Amino acid sequence: MQEVFYDFSIFEILKDKKPLLVCDSAFDSFCIKFPCEVARFSEFGSNPVYEDICLGVKTLEENDCDFIVAVGGGSSIDTAKAIKYYSGAKLPIMAVPTTSGTGSEATHFAAIYKDGEKCSLADEKLLPEYVILRADLLKTLSLYQKKCTMLDALCQAIESWWSRGATKESIRYSKEAVNLILANMESYLRNEDSGNENMLLAANLAGRAINISTTTAAHAMSYKLTSLYGIPHGHAVAICFPKVWRQMKNFNEIAFALGQPNYEEACLFFEKMLQDLEISAPDNASEDDLEILVNSVNIERLNNNPIRFDKLTIKNLYREILGVY
Numbered sequence: 001m002q003e004v005f006y007d008f009s010i011f012e013i014l015k016d017k018k019p020l021l022v023c024d025s026a027f028d029s030f031c032i033k034f035p036c037e038v039a040r041f042s043e044f045g046s047n048p049v050y051e052d053i054c055l056g057v058k059t060l061e062e063n064d065c066d067f068i069v070a071v072g073g074g075s076s077i078d079t080a081k082a083i084k085y086y087s088g089a090k091l092p093i094m095a096v097p098t099t100s101g102t103g104s105e106a107t108h109f110a111a112i113y114k115d116g117e118k119c120s121l122a123d124e125k126l127l128p129e130y131v132i133l134r135a136d137l138l139k140t141l142s143l144y145q146k147k148c149t150m151l152d153a154l155c156q157a158i159e160s161w162w163s164r165g166a167t168k169e170s171i172r173y174s175k176e177a178v179n180l181i182l183a184n185m186e187s188y189l190r191n192e193d194s195g196n197e198n199m200l201l202a203a204n205l206a207g208r209a210i211n212i213s214t215t216t217a218a219h220a221m222s223y224k225l226t227s228l229y230g231i232p233h234g235h236a237v238a239i240c241f242p243k244v245w246r247q248m249k250n251f252n253e254i255a256f257a258l259g260q261p262n263y264e265e266a267c268l269f270f271e272k273m274l275q276d277l278e279i280s281a282p283d284n285a286s287e288d289d290l291e292i293l294v295n296s297v298n299i300e301r302l303n304n305n306p307i308r309f310d311k312l313t314i315k316n317l318y319r320e321i322l323g324v325y
């Protein structure tokens with residue numbers, strides 16, 4: 001079970017605790033005061049690797065922490081979850097997202113990288129027990145970070161919607177998320193309070209949707225793009241997304257939600273949006289990369305995709321996404 005708060009009143013419960021605070025350097029720009037001593041852990045990158053997690057477990061154990069608080073984007077929250085996972089400790093997690101994208105605060109899984117490969121951890125116990133949603137924490141994000149995280153939320157909402165694992169409940173979350181994202185995109189990109197607030201909610205709803213259904217092909221194909229070209233997760237997913245949809249066709253109901261008459265128009269709409277946001281594919285991909293990328297996609301993970309893709313289809317999709325001809 002998870003409780004969501006819109007202020008810091010729940011910090012009360014930390015009074016007699018010694019939390020491990022998992023955060024990145026952005027934490028120092030916020031005025032978040034803890035009612036207790038914390039052991040801070042910030043030694044992880046934007047795509048946390050297994051070695052980072054081991055360091056975190058060591059910090060947790062050396063400081064006898066009895067709580068985990070994550071303040072940050074998906075990397076901080078996923079790192080916190082992975083530390084709990086690998087430590088085997090039964091500690092509650094409090095998540096305070098400072099980006100509106102990953103929805104990691106609303107899911108029971110975490111993505112880390114091990115030997116350059118994406119490694120997905122899943123356990124019911126990884127769902128944070130407490131979440132604090134504060135729009136003012138989004139203020140210091142760069143415009144590029146805001147674009148990437150918003151696109152991640154949008155792709156997550158739509159992928160969840162068409163995924164084989166979708167339920168009535170997850171589709172309800174997806175629809176709400178898509179509506180909120182479209183209605184608030186401009187205000188959010190202008191860094192206005194109302195836009196930030198609604199985007200934070202949208203990201204949370206998209207997180208709840210994928211917590212039920214998980215994601216599909218665009219996500220499965222994105223992870224190696226992140227590790228190979230160093231592009232952020234949301235950026236990598238977004239460049240895959242319209243090509244994947246065009247390959248699958250259909251899902252006109254989702255196109256309607258995007259204000260478009262059919263899937264073809266919806267794909268064009270999405271590509272135009274990426275252009276306007278100046279989000280493009282890396283231009284240094286080679287023919288050799290295609291083979292590496294295809295082999296990185298876990299075919300089993302693609303099973304959640306509504307349509308089966310064979311290896312040749314995936315290779316052609318990568319060719320198209322990266323413009324390698």
Ligand SMILES: [Zn+2]
Pocket residue numbers: 102152156219233237
């Ligand atoms: Zn994502």
